[in-house]
Each structure stands twice: as structure tokens, then as C-alpha cells.
Amino acid sequence: MTMATxxxxxxxxxxxxxxxxxxxxxxxxxxxxxxxxxxGRRIKAAGAGHSFTGVAVTDGTLLSLDRMSGIVAVEPTATxxxxxxRAGTRLHELNEQLWMxxxxxxxxxxxxxxxxxxxxxTGTHGTGAGFAGLAAQVCATxxxxxxxxxxxxxxDHEPDLFEASRLGLGAVxxxxxxxxxxxxxxxxxxEERPGSLRGTLAALDGLxxxxxxxxxxxxxxxxxxxxxxxxxxxxxxxxxxGRARGFVEDEVLSNGIFGAxxxxxTAAPAAIPRLNAxxxxxxxxxxxxxxxxxxxxxxxxxxxxxxxxxxxxxxxPEALGDIDRWVRGTGATVxxxxxxxxxxxxxxxxxxxxxxxxxxxxxxxxxRRDHQPYFAAVEAIMRGVDGRPHWxxxxxxxxxxxxxAYPRFDEFVAVRDRVDPDRVFANxxxxxxxxx
Ligand SMILES: Cc1cc2nc3c(=O)[nH]c(=O)nc-3n(C[C@H](O)[C@H](O)[C@H](O)COP(=O)(O)OP(=O)(O)OC[C@H]3O[C@@H](n4cnc5c(N)ncnc54)[C@H](O)[C@@H]3O)c2cc1C
Numbered sequence: 001m002t003m004a005t006x007x008x009x010x011x012x013x014x015x016x017x018x019x020x021x022x023x024x025x026x027x028x029x030x031x032x033x034x035x036x037x038x039x040g041r042r043i044k045a046a047g048a049g050h051s052f053t054g055v056a057v058t059d060g061t062l063l064s065l066d067r068m069s070g071i072v073a074v075e076p077t078a079t080x081x082x083x084x085x086r087a088g089t090r091l092h093e094l095n096e097q098l099w100m101x102x103x104x105x106x107x108x109x110x111x112x113x114x115x116x117x118x119x120x121x122t123g124t125h126g127t128g129a130g131f132a133g134l135a136a137q138v139c140a141t142x143x144x145x146x147x148x149x150x151x152x153x154x155x156d157h158e159p160d161l162f163e164a165s166r167l168g169l170g171a172v173x174x175x176x177x178x179x180x181x182x183x184x185x186x187x188x189x190x191e192e193r194p195g196s197l198r199g200t201l202a203a204l205d206g207l208x209x210x211x212x213x214x215x216x217x218x219x220x221x222x223x224x225x226x227x228x229x230x231x232x233x234x235x236x237x238x239x240x241x242g243r244a245r246g247f248v249e250d251e252v253l254s255n256g257i258f259g260a261x262x263x264x265x266t267a268a269p270a271a272i273p274r275l276n277a278x279x280x281x282x283x284x285x286x287x288x289x290x291x292x293x294x295x296x297x298x299x300x301x302x303x304x305x306x307x308x309x310x311x312x313x314x315x316x317p318e319a320l321g322d323i324d325r326w327v328r329g330t331g332a333t334v335x336x337x338x339x340x341x342x343x344x345x346x347x348x349x350x351x352x353x354x355x356x357x358x359x360x361x362x363x364x365x366x367x368r369r370d371h372q373p374y375f376a377a378v379e380a381i382m383r384g385v386d387g388r389p390h391w392x393x394x395x396x397x398x399x400x401x402x403x404x405a406y407p408r409f410d411e412f413v414a415v416r417d418r419v420d421p422d423r424v425f426a427n428x429x430x431x432x433x434x435x436x
Contacts, residue, residue, distance in 0.1 A: 047118020
């Protein structure tokens, strides 16, 4: 099948692949990969196209695993269940299906439209100082290699390929299935309230002790919105957010009103500090209880560009202070709140939280504004505190300077050299961040 043009969600990347393939099962996937390799075409699988970089781009064969969706097996364990899922399954579909089994993913990011394979391949994470990112929940994978061979991977079988495939940027093969450690279904009590940046940073040690804590800081102001999500049993009754209040908060922070403010700020950047002050004051406290995945994720209808850095938690006040000083010192205008999240250290080779408890600092810019001066300034600050860039978001780092940031980088590259010496799964972006 041919396809005119593929574009990512942020409209920062596009591709015109020679072939577009949508295999229905692992055998068909293996056949497509084997034939593409034999024809000399490079191969990439794309999920929902929600990476901001060119990580999923190819001019060869572009695979969509949208037809490879749904749960394959559920194996109960002492702490929940190991669930094997087809790699193209979208997170929102998986969440619903898990709930029917009395199960849930332990943590999630702030949207749920990604594919399972795409989400783990770039290290997607949520917030919660006691919880690691999605790739850390993966306990087995089925990978199709460049020659079409199908390899079952786990810590006991092909352990190196397992490690490289559970956060692999699509560089070692195509994931056909992923097995995830799931927990019993749970609800979350969400408590959201406005506060001050100074007060939040002063109380940070206590705040990050919540199950899932994050905050949004509105540059040009001292205003923040804090979010504490507390885990409750799955049988806890739902307490819906009032319709009017839910509408106002979601619209002010992420969607309609927020979008209108972005257009206003683009036309008149000098108004941005006032618009931020209005936004931060418009938010009022609210509490609600719902299924975990309905609280973790929400729609994002305003298109933006994003860069996110993982830094040691202790460096957070200094890093935010430096961003604030840069904004004030240069007269730059920043219309999007800065999102701050937390995650536990993990052992995934290329995880941005590898080996250290982590704070994530995410900066955004409306798609119609030039993000580069702001992102370049923040990136310089993040480099200064040993930051690691999110693998699916914008940054300018290269293999040479990423390697010292990841103790297992060389092992990852060694697996890549072994299973894909001809770089069938490479593209320009991977040449930059992993090396040719
Ligand atoms: C609005 C928005 C909100 C976001 N929120 C968060 C968040 O809260 N937390 C967070 O950490 N990130 C977040 N992200 C980033 C996003 O989770 C990642 O970029 C993720 O990779 C997107 O998944 P996808 O299915 O769109 O994959 P794509 O972007 O399509 O692909 C990502 C990578 O996965 C590879 N891949 C896809 N399928 C396969 C497969 N079957 N086998 C092997 N490799 C495969 C691709 O080749 C590519 O390398 C957000 C992005 C957006 C646009």
C-alpha cells in the first residue's frame, strides 16, 4: 500500500514513505519486515505520531500496528497480573479493557492516545515519586528483527534484547506484543488547587510524598496549580467533578479558553504576562474521584511544541529559578505553564530516570510561535544540572553527549549493532541520538 504523507501530531515532522503496511498479526508483521529488508527499504513502525521529534520518520516502509490491538493473555500474579497486549493497542483502549479484568496500569502520562509500543519506546512517564515510567512495568516483549525472525524476550530469555526493546526508540526491531505488570484496578482522588511557586518549592519534600503529585507554574507570575492524586480501592464510589467547574478548569489549563489565550498572545506577545496572571487566578480548588486512567489522562486540543528534561530532584528549585531569571532578564514571553512531575529511579537502560529519583521539567510553546529561543535557554539550564532529554520530545542533544548521561548506553548500542548491523530500523533522528 502507498501513502502520500505521514505527519506527527505536533506537525513538526512529516514523511513520504515508499510503502505503508498495516499487518494484522505477528506472522504478517514478520513477513512484511522480511520482504522490506530484502527489498532494501528501511523500516519504521509509527504509533499515534505523538512524538515531537523525527524518531518515527522513514522514507522506506512505514508500519502501522493499528490492526494489532487488544489483550492476548492475562496471567494472575501475587500483586495483580501480567498482561500481554498487542503492540499497536492504544492506551485508552487498553485502560478500558484492563478495567473489565479488574486491572490497571500502575501509572500513566497525561494523555492516553499513544500506542503501547510507541509510549514505552520513548520512555513515556507520568508523575509519582514512588512510581516509575511505563517501560519499567514491561516484563516481556516479542520483537520482530530485521530478517523477519520473531524473538521472545524477557529477563530470562534474550535479556539484553529485552532491555533494549522495552525502551528502544524503535531502533532494534518492531515490537509485536508487550507484557506489562498490571495492578488491581484503583480509583484516584484528585485534589487540584492554586498556590505559589515559592510556597510549593519550600514544601516540596512533603508534597512529593503524595501518591502522584505534579504542578504547573505560570511564568511571569508566582502562580502554580498543584495536583495531588491519591490512590483508592477500585470499589470507592465515584465523586464526579461539578460540570461547570470541570469545564472551566479543563478549558483554562488545556483547551478552549487556553487556546484562545494562545492566539491572543501570539498576536500581542506583550499581553502574555497578564494572560498568565488571569489563567493562574481563574483556577479554583476542586476535588473528584474517578477511575485511575480517567484522572491521569485528559484531552489536549491546543497544538504545541514541547521539550522535557529529567533532572535530579534536588536540582529542581535551582533549575526553575534559572528559567524564571532567564524569562525576566530577556523580556521573553512564555504563554504556556511549565509542567513539573516526579518519578522513581528505575533500571531500564535508556530510561530518563535510570538510577536516580527524578523531577521532570516540561516546557511548551504554542505551535504558531517560535519555540527555539526559549527551548535553547531551558536546554542550557538543564544541561547544567545533568539533565536527560525525553526521547520523544524536542531537544538538540547528540549521541556523543547523551552517552555520558546513560551508564548503559554502550550496552544498548552493542545490542543494536548485533541485531541491526545494517541499520534497517535507522533514520536521521536515530543517527543523531544513537549514532550512525
Ligand atoms: C499532547 C501530548 C502529550 C504527551 N504527554 C506525555 C506524558 O504525559 N508523558 C510522557 O512521557 N510523554 C508524553 N508525550 C510524549 C509521547 O508519550 C511519546 O512521544 C510517545 O512515544 C508517543 O507514542 P506514539 O504511539 O504516538 O508513538 P510514535 O510517536 O508514533 O513513535 C514513537 C517511537 O516508537 C516507535 N514505535 C512505535 N511503534 C513501535 C513498535 N511496534 N515497535 C517498535 N517501535 C515502535 C517509533 O518508531 C518511534 O521510535 C506526549 C505527547 C503529546 C503530543
